[in-house]
Amino acid sequence: MKDSSLWEQIKGHDKTVNLLRGVIDKKRLTHAYLFCGPRGVGKAKTAATFAAAINCDQACGTCVSCRGIQNLTHPDFHYISPEGTQTILLSQVTDLIKKIHLTKQNNGYRVIIIDDAHKMLPVAANALLKVLEEPPERVVFILVASDMNNVLSTISSRCQRVNFSALKVEVVRDILINDLKISKDKADLAVMLSGGMVGEAMEIASSGLLKVRKTMVDAIVAEKPDTARSVELASLLVAAAKKRTAKIKKDQEIEVKEAMSFVEGSRGAATIKRNLETRHHRERARVEHRCYQQALVLVASIYRDLLVLKENADEKFIANVDLSFELKSAKIERAQLTSALANIDEAKQRIEQNVNPLLAFENLFFTLEAVV
Amino acid sequence: MLITLDQGSFLSALQAAQRASSTQSTLPILSGIKIQAEKDGDLEIYGTDLEISVKSKCPARVEKPGSTVLPGRLLVDIVKHMPPGAIEIKTEEKANNIEIKSEKSSFKIKGMQPEDFPAFPDVEAKQKITVDVRQLTDMLKGTAKAISKDETRPVLTGALLQEEDKSLLMVATDSYRLAVKTVPMRTKKTENTSLLIPQRAIEEIQKLLINESGKIDITSDENLMAIKTANIELISRLIEGQFPKYKQLVPKETTTSAEVNKDELIAAVKRVALMAQKNMSIKVSTDSSSINIVATTQGVGEASERVKAKITGEKMGEIAFNAQFLIDGLQAISEEKALFEFTGPVNPGLIKSIKKKDYLYLLMPIRIS
Numbered sequence: 001m002k003d004s005s006l007w008e009q010i011k012g013h014d015k016t017v018n019l020l021r022g023v024i025d026k027k028r029l030t031h032a033y034l035f036c037g038p039r040g041v042g043k044a045k046t047a048a049t050f051a052a053a054i055n056c057d058q059a060c061g062t063c064v065s066c067r068g069i070q071n072l073t074h075p076d077f078h079y080i081s082p083e084g085t086q087t088i089l090l091s092q093v094t095d096l097i098k099k100i101h102l103t104k105q106n107n108g109y110r111v112i113i114i115d116d117a118h119k120m121l122p123v124a125a126n127a128l129l130k131v132l133e134e135p136p137e138r139v140v141f142i143l144v145a146s147d148m149n150n151v152l153s154t155i156s157s158r159c160q161r162v163n164f165s166a167l168k169v170e171v172v173r174d175i176l177i178n179d180l181k182i183s184k185d186k187a188d189l190a191v192m193l194s195g196g197m198v199g200e201a202m203e204i205a206s207s208g209l210l211k212v213r214k215t216m217v218d219a220i221v222a223e224k225p226d227t228a229r230s231v232e233l234a235s236l237l238v239a240a241a242k243k244r245t246a247k248i249k250k251d252q253e254i255e256v257k258e259a260m261s262f263v264e265g266s267r268g269a270a271t272i273k274r275n276l277e278t279r280h281h282r283e284r285a286r287v288e289h290r291c292y293q294q295a296l297v298l299v300a301s302i303y304r305d306l307l308v309l310k311e312n313a314d315e316k317f318i319a320n321v322d323l324s325f326e327l328k329s330a331k332i333e334r335a336q337l338t339s340a341l342a343n344i345d346e347a348k349q350r351i352e353q354n355v356n357p358l359l360a361f362e363n364l365f366f367t368l369e370a371v372v
Numbered sequence: 373m374l375i376t377l378d379q380g381s382f383l384s385a386l387q388a389a390q391r392a393s394s395t396q397s398t399l400p401i402l403s404g405i406k407i408q409a410e411k412d413g414d415l416e417i418y419g420t421d422l423e424i425s426v427k428s429k430c431p432a433r434v435e436k437p438g439s440t441v442l443p444g445r446l447l448v449d450i451v452k453h454m455p456p457g458a459i460e461i462k463t464e465e466k467a468n469n470i471e472i473k474s475e476k477s478s479f480k481i482k483g484m485q486p487e488d489f490p491a492f493p494d495v496e497a498k499q500k501i502t503v504d505v506r507q508l509t510d511m512l513k514g515t516a517k518a519i520s521k522d523e524t525r526p527v528l529t530g531a532l533l534q535e536e537d538k539s540l541l542m543v544a545t546d547s548y549r550l551a552v553k554t555v556p557m558r559t560k561k562t563e564n565t566s567l568l569i570p571q572r573a574i575e576e577i578q579k580l581l582i583n584e585s586g587k588i589d590i591t592s593d594e595n596l597m598a599i600k601t602a603n604i605e606l607i608s609r610l611i612e613g614q615f616p617k618y619k620q621l622v623p624k625e626t627t628t629s630a631e632v633n634k635d636e637l638i639a640a641v642k643r644v645a646l647m648a649q650k651n652m653s654i655k656v657s658t659d660s661s662s663i664n665i666v667a668t669t670q671g672v673g674e675a676s677e678r679v680k681a682k683i684t685g686e687k688m689g690e691i692a693f694n695a696q697f698l699i700d701g702l703q704a705i706s707e708e709k710a711l712f713e714f715t716g717p718v719n720p721g722l723i724k725s726i727k728k729k730d731y732l733y734l735l736m737p738i739r740i741s
């Protein structure tokens with residue numbers, strides 16, 4: 001059967017997609033689902049497609065209902081994601097509940113997606129629980145979570161669980177190359193470094209971090225420590241992160257400008273602007289933070305490659321294939337390699353604790369070179 | 373799109389639609405207004421915040437049909453400041469650039485895709501209530517203030533419109549007071565329609581009816597209600613759930629009844645309330661020929677007034693009410709005189725209309741500390 005459907009755009013989750021399509025075909029909807037699995041594998045995208053399919057069997061992607069769900073103007077569709085720094089607030093849930101207590105506009109289902117549901121504040125989760133305990137008719141909740149430890153068991157027990165696994169390397173590669181038009185070399189590296197998370201792989205590929213690798217490898221395999229080089233490396237990594245956030249900021253400024261030209265002068269304009277800017281600020285902070293974590297993954301990948309080579313394992317198991325020549329020239333002991341990995345882990349924790357990233361990186365490279 | 377229309381009628385149609393558009397959403401398109409010109413038709417203007425939707429019409433000469441979504445507030449401002457007379461609206465074929473021109477001025481603004489604008493909802497007229505505009509206005513005025521703002525009890529955040537035998541009722545309560553306005557209907561209904569209308573819609577319907585007269589229809593299905601004047605159609609969602617059985621709250625008998633001039637009592641309460649504490653509490657009592665009102669503020673002073681009244685039944689000791697709530701109830705009485713009834717200091721007070729018996733306002737007392 002040839003059909004054009006939003007389902008076709010979901011890659012690597014055939015089993016899950018079949019299960020969900022079966023639910024639609026057999027009209028066996030339950031009132032709440034919990035989509036769980038690793039971050040960045042396409043859970044939210046699948047949730048939005050499922051939401052579309054609930055009111056349009058084919059999830060055609062082009063009818064009024066499907067388009068309304070995609071651009072959030074469907075009258076009986078609500079989407080919530082963290083509006084607090086890292087949390088879903090009580091006010092977001094009470095606002096949702098208020099909407100649920102009004103009649104639907106269409107005759108289909110009311111669908112609610114709660115993205116990053118593991119970030120719901122306990123008070124918000126408890127407010128939601130009351131609705132899940134006595135669900136209104138013809139309402140479907142889709143909760144999306146990547147950290148099951150932070151989902152209240154009282155909530156998860158009221159939802160049908162739908163599991164997502166990490167994507168296979170080939171699938172991520174396919175998405176990067178064919179859907180996101182990222183060059184093959186970059187895609188391969190990004191896939192290796194991302195651990196099967198499309199979102200992460202995409203960011204790595206476009207981060208400029210990959211370019212820093214050569215300098216990094218040179219520094220690591222060098223026989224003499226060089227303070228200036230360490231300082232330069234640290235500043236390169238921080239600059240890569242800043243460059244990314246600067247680019248995002250540009251897009252955000254355009255978004256604010258467009259939104260404001262539309263609401264200028266209306267009563268809530270100032271609030272809308274403030275909300276938008278707070279959200280943008282948080283997004284940038286999140287991306288910057290993730291850039292640093294990715295940089296550390298990159299550094300670690302080099303040491304891991306060196307370990308692989310030490311074990312005389314096949315070259316195809318190393319991540320930085322393009323730099324294998326340089327890597328092979330390294331004269332570093334096994335013990336030194338493992339202690340370097342421990343140092344990287346420490347740096348990761350420091351950055352999580354909000355230590356100045358430049359200092360943290362400088363510190364890391366001094367230590368790493370001293371190890372040799 | 374290329375159309376010509378009159379500034380005055382365009383402005384009022386725009387303002388009607390703009391009231392429905394959202395001031396809070398982070399989705400810009402919901403603060404927009406959609407305008408749509410069909411061949412040989414009026415210009416149709418749409419606004420929505422997804423809770424209520426308004427469609428208004430404005431006569432126009434349509435040379436080239438078309439549609440677009442424009443920033444609501446900006447558009448209203450532009451049209452408001454144009455001189456009376458003809459306005460021309462023109463869109464460039466591809467880019468969604470719109471030009472609005474009067475005799476002397478011209479504005480260019482960027483529009484959004486009309487396809488992205490939420491569709492105007494469909495209401496199947498499964499039920500229909502036909503009511504006199506003046507009577508409906510009285511119902512809305514008499515009950516709107518009693519609507520609850522407490523979102524933890526959603527069923528109280530609107531007013532109930534209910535057909536009952538040969539009358540139509542509107543009821544609202546915030547659990548401190550209950551207001552019931554009744555109007556007689558000529559025909560007995562077989563099916564008694566019951567709509568729980570959100571506060572937001574109540575407010576907008578009041579504005580919609582300001583310049584209307586004659587009869588008006590309220591149609592509804594399971595999901596939505598619609599009310600339509602010659603040029604404006606308003607559609608609202610309803611509140612889900614069961615409105616409380618309020619009739620059992622209304623006492624069948626009371627022990628004290630005071631017939632009083634409504635305006636005199638309102639004026640007296642307003643004056644005394646100036647001396648009331650922050651919670652606006654005033655004390656009411658009766659003697660053989662009057663209602664007495666007292667308010668005290670610790671350390672500031674006391675105010676009291678005596679309003680002549682025809683008292684029947686027992687003498688009433690002191691009972692405390694919120695002054696503003698009391699005024700709200702009295703103001704909804706359309707006759708010169710009102711009945712103010714009590715059953716001791718802990719039971720609710722009752723305000724009623726005397727002649728038409730079309731209004732009832734139940735007011736909970738405040739505990740006297």
Ligand SMILES: [Zn+2]
Pocket residue numbers: 056058059060061062063064065066067
């Ligand atoms: Zn569709």
